Amino acid sequence: MPRMKKTMIEEVPKKKTSRGKKEIITVTGMRDILPQDQKYWQAVYNSTKKIANDYGYGLIDTPILEYAELYVKSTGKQTDLVEKEMYSFTDQGGDFLAARPEGTPGVVRAYIQHGMVNLPQPVKMFYHGPMFRHEKPQTGRYRQLHQAGFEAIGEDGPTLDAQLILMGYNIMNDLGVDVVVQVNSIGCVNCREEYKKALVKYYKQHSKVLCENCLLRMNKNPMRLLDCKELGCQPIKEEAPQILDYLDDDCKKHFMKVLEYLDELNLPYNLNPRIVRGLDYYNRTVFEYWSADDIEGKSALGGGGRFDGLVELMGGRENTPACGFSLGVDRVVAKLREKETIVPDDYQPDIFFAQLGESAKKQAIVLYESLRKKFKMSQAFYKDSLKAQLESANRFKVKYCLILGQKEVNEDTIMLRDMNGGVQEIIGLGKLEAELIKRLEKYTSEDGVEIIDTDETRAALVSKKRPHTQERDTEENNLDDIGDLSSGFTAIEDEVEAGTPDDY
Numbered sequence: 398m399p400r401m402k403k404t405m406i407e408e409v410p411k412k413k414t415s416r417g418k419k420e421i422i423t424v425t426g427m428r429d430i431l432p433q434d435q436k437y438w439q440a441v442y443n444s445t446k447k448i449a450n451d452y453g454y455g456l457i458d459t460p461i462l463e464y465a466e467l468y469v470k471s472t473g474k475q476t477d478l479v480e481k482e483m484y485s486f487t488d489q490g491g492d493f494l495a496a497r498p499e500g501t502p503g504v505v506r507a508y509i510q511h512g513m514v515n516l517p518q519p520v521k522m523f524y525h526g527p528m529f530r531h532e533k534p535q536t537g538r539y540r541q542l543h544q545a546g547f548e549a550i551g552e553d554g555p556t557l558d559a560q561l562i563l564m565g566y567n568i569m570n571d572l573g574v575d576v577v578v579q580v581n582s583i584g585c586v587n588c589r590e591e592y593k594k595a596l597v598k599y600y601k602q603h604s605k606v607l608c609e610n611c612l613l614r615m616n617k618n619p620m621r622l623l624d625c626k627e628l629g630c631q632p633i634k635e636e637a638p639q640i641l642d643y644l645d646d647d648c649k650k651h652f653m654k655v656l657e658y659l660d661e662l663n664l665p666y667n668l669n670p671r672i673v674r675g676l677d678y679y680n681r682t683v684f685e686y687w688s689a690d691d692i693e694g695k696s697a698l699g700g701g702g703r704f705d706g707l708v709e710l711m712g713g714r715e716n717t718p719a720c721g722f723s724l725g726v727d728r729v730v731a732k733l734r735e736k737e738t739i740v741p742d743d744y745q746p747d748i749f750f751a752q753l754g755e756s757a758k759k760q761a762i763v764l765y766e767s768l769r770k771k772f773k774m775s776q777a778f779y780k781d782s783l784k785a786q787l788e789s790a791n792r793f794k795v796k797y798c799l800i801l802g803q804k805e806v807n808e809d810t811i812m813l814r815d816m817n818g819g820v821q822e823i824i825g826l827g828k829l830e831a832e833l834i835k836r837l838e839k840y841t842s843e844d845g846v847e848i849i850d851t852d853e854t855r856a857a858l859v860s861k862k863r864p865h866t867q868e869r870d871t872e873e874n875n876l877d878d879i880g881d882l883s884s885g886f887t888a889i890e891d892e893v894e895a896g897t898p899d900d901y
C-alpha cells in the first residue's frame with residue numbers, strides 16, 4: 398500500500414457525531430445500499446435477468462478499471478463523460494486508468510479481445526454493476542451509479558433495434574414502472590455532416606441569446622445543442638432543424654422498419670427528434686426510457702442506440718454493427734419506492750429455529766445445519782432469551798417456529814409452533830423433516846394460505862400438550878413460559894399487522 402501523507406488522511410471529510418467524535422463518511426455522490434433496501438435492487442436485477450434469458454443474452458462481467466484510453470477512443474474525447482466526469486488516475490505502475498463511466502466500451506473491448514467475432518452473430522451480452530461519473534450530485538444523479546445493460550454485436554437488421562427497445566420496455570413493465578419510449582434516428586456520418594451544417598447555421602442566428610454551453614457546443618459538438626436543458630435555449634431548440642429531414646435513403650428505410658415493428662408490437666413510443674444521446678459512438682436508431690410522469694425527460698431511466706462503427710474504431714473487424722441500451726438502476730429503484738411498489742423480500746424463511754438453554758443451543762446449531770439444506774430457515778442462536786428469539790421469528794413472518802428446550806433434548810423431541818394459528822405440538826426428532834415437508838405443502842393451497850389449525854387438530858394437540866406442561870414445572874430450561882409468550886405473540890402479531898417494517 399502506498400504510504401499516505403498525514404495531511405491526506407486528515408483531509409478526508411468527516412461528520413461530527415452526537416458523541417462529539419468525527420466519523421469517516423461516504424464519498425460525495427456515493428452511497429451504501431443497506432440490507433433493507435436490497436430487495437428493490439434485486440427486483441430490478443431479477444427482472445433484467447429474466448428478460449436476458451427470454452431474449453438470449455449471456456451475462457458478462459468486465460473490470461471496473463480499464464485503460465482510460467478505452468473511453469477516450471470510444472465514448473469520445475469531447476464528451477462530458479470523458480472530458481469532465483471520468484474518474485481517472487495513474488496507478489503505481491504508471492498506467493493511466495479509469496473507473497468505468499459506462500459499460501458499452503468494456504463489452505466491445507471484450508468482444509474484440511476474446512475473438513467473439515468467430516462466434517455465431519450477433520453476440521448478445523448483458524451486464525450490471527457500478528459505473529463512475531464525477532457529476533454534480535443531485536437527486537437521481539450519483540457519482541457511483543448502477544446500470545444494467547444489454548449489447549448485441551454483429552447484426553444490423555432493424556428487428557434487433559426494435560427488440561432491444563422492447564426488452565427495456567418489458568423490464569419496466571414487469572416492474573410496474575410506466576414509461577414512454579422516446580425514439581429517434583441520428584442517421585449515419587454522412588447524414589449528420591449535412592445536418593450539423595444546417596444546425597450550426599440556424600444556431601448562429603441566435604447566438605446572442607444562447608447559454609455558454611451551447612456556444613461551446615456549436616463549435617465542438619453541434620449535435621449536443623439539442624441536449625441543452627437551459628430554459629432560455631428551449632424556444633430555439635424547439636424550432637431547430639430536425640435530423641429526420643436529413644436522413645439518407647438507407648437510414649430512413651432502416652428507421653421506418655424499426656418504427657413499423659414497434660407499431661406492430663403496440664409499444665407506446667414518442668418520435669422525438671431531440672434525442673441525440675451524449676456519447677460519440679451512436680448512429681441511426683437512438684432511444685431513451687422516460688418515466689410517464691417525466692414529460693421533459695429530465696431524469697431518463699435508461700437509454701441506448703446503435704453503435705455500428707465502434708467495433709471497427711476499437712480495432713475489431715470492419716463493418717461490425719451493434720446495438721444496445723442500459724438502464725439507470727438507481728433511478729428505477731427510486732421510481733419503485735416513489736410509487737410504493739410492493740417488492741417481495743428476496744429471501745422469506747418458512748421456519749424459525751429457537752432454543753432455550755446451553756445443551757439445547759448445542760443441539761440446535763448442529764440440527765440447523767441439516768435443516769437449512771432442505772428448508773428456508775432462520776435463527777438467532779446467539780440470543781439466550783426465548784422471548785427475544787420469538788420476536789425475531791415474528792418479524793421474519795415465518796410459517797412455523799421450532800423450539801428446542803432442555804426437556805426436548807432429553808426426550809429427542811422438538812416443539813413445532815404454527816405461527817398462524819398459534820397452535821404448538823411436540824414432535825419426535827426422527828419425524829421432524831417429514832412433518833415439516835407435509836405441513837409446508839399443506840400450508841399453501843391453490844387460493845392462498847390454508848391453515849392446518851382446524852378445531853379437530855387443535856383439540857388433539859392441546860390434549861397432547863398438557864402432560865408435558867405439567868412435567869416441566871420443575872425444570873430450569875423448559876418451555877413453561879411459552880403460554881405467556883403466546884400472549885406476547887399476539888401483541889407482536891398486532892404490531893406486525895400494523896405495519897412493522899421488514900428488516901430482513
Ligand code: HAM
Nearest residue numbers: 499501537538539542697698699700701721722723725
Ligand atoms: P447513458 O444514457 O449515459 O448511456 O446512461 C444510461 C442510464 O444511466 C441513464 O439513462 C440514466 O438512467 C443512468 N445514469 C446516467 N448517469 C447517471 C448518474 N450520474 N446517476 C444515476 N443514473 C445515471 C450509457 O451509459 C450507454 N452505455 C447506454 C448504451 C448501452 N448504449 C448502447 N448500449
